[in-house]
Amino acid sequence: MILLRGMFLSIAACALALTCMAQALEDPAEEARAQALMRELRCVACENEPISQSSASIAEDMRARVRTMVGEGASDDEVRDWFESRYGEFVLFRPTGKGLSGLLLWGAPFGLLIVGGLIAFGVARRRQAGASEVEPVAPEDV
Known part of the structure; x- marks a missing residue:
């Protein structure tokens, strides 16, 4: 029974890793920029957890949106502004103070x-x- 649980968890972890790898941007510089932005944005479902570490489904959608915007050539400020306009200043770990x-x-x-x-x-x-x-x-x- 313990062996079956271990195998199931291993398969689930591999599937999750493959899913995350499939979403990664092709350009390493863009992916690094997207990862940095993901560490600056707060998950709206979790308390004080960046979307880069959250396992909530909304965080997955937010990570996908960051990658899409970075892939389309949006600047860091444009990505932050988009999330701030959508979710409010709460989503930023470093509020602008405007x-x-x-x-x-x-x-x-x-x-x-x-x-x-x-x-x-x-x-x-x-x-x-x-x-x-x-x-x-x-x-x-x-």
Whole structure:
């Protein structure tokens, strides 16, 4: 029984490898570029897994689309833009940071740091000003 399972898994692995090899581009430079792009694109069905490593059927379709576009002569930016327009900025492992979402993503931490510094400065000034305004009270006034 164990032998049969091992044989089945070996045959399945070989079939998968042959399928992947059959889809590869003929030009090694184009295939290397397609592989690099596949590592930059996130599988929309898997969490934080590039399409180059995912076994989901949508990832297979995405890999085929990358190879098709690279084979047709599309630039890397055109491929990224196509996937971003189709699936949103989530599909990119390195978001471009365009528009309002990019401004919030990159600007919010610095804005919060500045606001926190201003609050701390104001609190420190109030404490310092409050400490110098206190006059000692004579014992007979109490």
